[in-house]
Amino acid sequence: MNGNAQSQEWLAFLEEIVAEGRLIQASFSSPRRKDDDTARKLTVRPIKLKSGLFYQFERYQSNKVFHENVAPDQLKEQLQSAMDRYKQVLFKTPDADVQVLANKKGALSLVARTTAAKREAVPQEHNRNKAYVLPDGEPVPFLIALGVMTAEGRVVKAKYDKFRQINRFLEMVSDVIPELPRDKQLTIIDFGCGKSYLTFALYHLLAIKEKLPVRIIGLDLKQDVIDACSRLAAKLQWDELSFSVGDISDYDGDSSVDMVVTLHACDTATDAALLKAIGWEASVILSVPCCQHELFRQLAQPALKPLLKHGILKERFSALVTDAVRANLLEIAGYRTQLLEFIDLEHTPKNILIRAVKAGKTDTGELMQEYKCFRDFLGVSPYMEKMLE
Incomplete structure (x- = not known):
């Protein structure tokens, strides 16, 4: 042939x-x-x-x-x-x-x-045979109370995306459990906890499954949301899980925190939470940013005009720049930092999770030079950098 x-x-x-x-x-x-x-x-x-x-x-x-x-x-x-x-x-x-x-x-x-x-x-x-941290078919009290599962442990069809999100989050937490201190009760703060699906999941993983001594505080601005979360925590008899109304920037309820979680805090509220975590020298930081407007208003590099003249492209680009700034500043502050896909892009464009683990003192001179070159090329002045100074 x-x-x-x-x-x-x-x-x-x-x-x-x-x-x-x-x-x-x-x-x-x-x-x-x-x-x-x-x-x-x-x-x-x-x-x-x-x-x-x-x-x-x-x-x-x-x-x-x-x-x-x-x-x-x-x-x-x-x-x-x-x-x-x-x-x-x-x-x-x-x-x-x-x-x-x-x-x-x-x-x-x-x-x-x-x-x-x-x-x-x-x-x-798409997720056949997925080995979830919280398996489908096994009743989990907090998921039943939140309407994610039936009393028999089956995931409610309309809540399957939320179920997957919770498990993805717990996978990322499981990876960094060895980085947490083991000689004391752990203090964890969830800034902007909202309805607290992931806050309850975090307590379930650490306190119930891993049996670690842990105290978790959820903070949010909405009184009705905090009241509902507090009632559920009391119903579950989770005494070391509490919720308070408050602003991230003003929070001063603890002098030492081991893990900081911030999920979908808007604009510079994410930076405020990261700054709090750095100040506490928290062992682990988990952050999923939300809307990011600060650098959108600042970006004006002439060489990037073919990109920046389109609003939708500028919005996406500024979000990536913002997360790159945060990741680099965390590294300069002494953290090993990863940017991970939180959930599939088909479900939400807000799908990047910043995971940072305290690494101790390192020589950050080269990192600082790289960051300054990046910042100066774009002509931006990030809020997080100014507050760190």
Whole structure:
């Protein structure tokens, strides 16, 4: 079979499995070029999201995994593009496993077709078999009281996104439990706690599951919300969980705090919470910023005019700049800092969590120089930096 016939056979096969929705999985390997832009491995599988059928491209690159969801009408083009970057791919279909190889000249051919036991190309739920910290099916009193679970422990369908958010948050907390002091009762403050789903989850994890001596305070500006949370804490008989009305900047109820949590505090309220945490030398800081207006008003770098002249792009860019400023200032203040995806972007654009762990005194000269160069290029004067000074 000549090269052209081989290529036609490959394209016909690809056209067939895409048009008929017969792809179960495609596993690409052996990159043609050894460069930073090509993942060492690529896996494609159908998944079911709220908005319908998609194909998830899972790339393994530099010890990290990246995901991209592709619509069915873009699948063929994306698979062809991927095949240009790899020497081989194994396709799994309902009735066969098909291997495609590229020769030294790049021509593609089907080299093996193995008959498989009959199977269905059924898209998997996006979070199939997820090992949650709080499993679906096991009654959790505070989740039942908050309407997230039924009395039997089943997650209420309308609350599943909240259930996933709670578990994602607890995963991130679980990672840093070893960083917390063990020779005393822990003091934790949740600034801007709101309805306190995550505050109750935090107490459940640390006090109930991990059996750590802990005292948690939730702070919010809304009296009715605080009253409701206080009633629930009393109902659960969680004596070391309390709620108060107050402003982040004015809070002075504790001289020593081990963990500071701030979720969706608006604009510079997030900075105020981070500054409090730094002042206390808190061991752990967890922050999910919300609206970020401060630097939006300041950004005016002429070189970035093609970006900044569009309001929606400027808004997103200023949010990223704000979080970069916060992360770098935390590092300068002696914290190991990570920016993590809190929940899937499909649910909310406010999906970045800043996680910082106290690292002790380090030489921050180079970090400071990097930060100043970044700040001065953008021509901004961040609130958090001014307050640190």
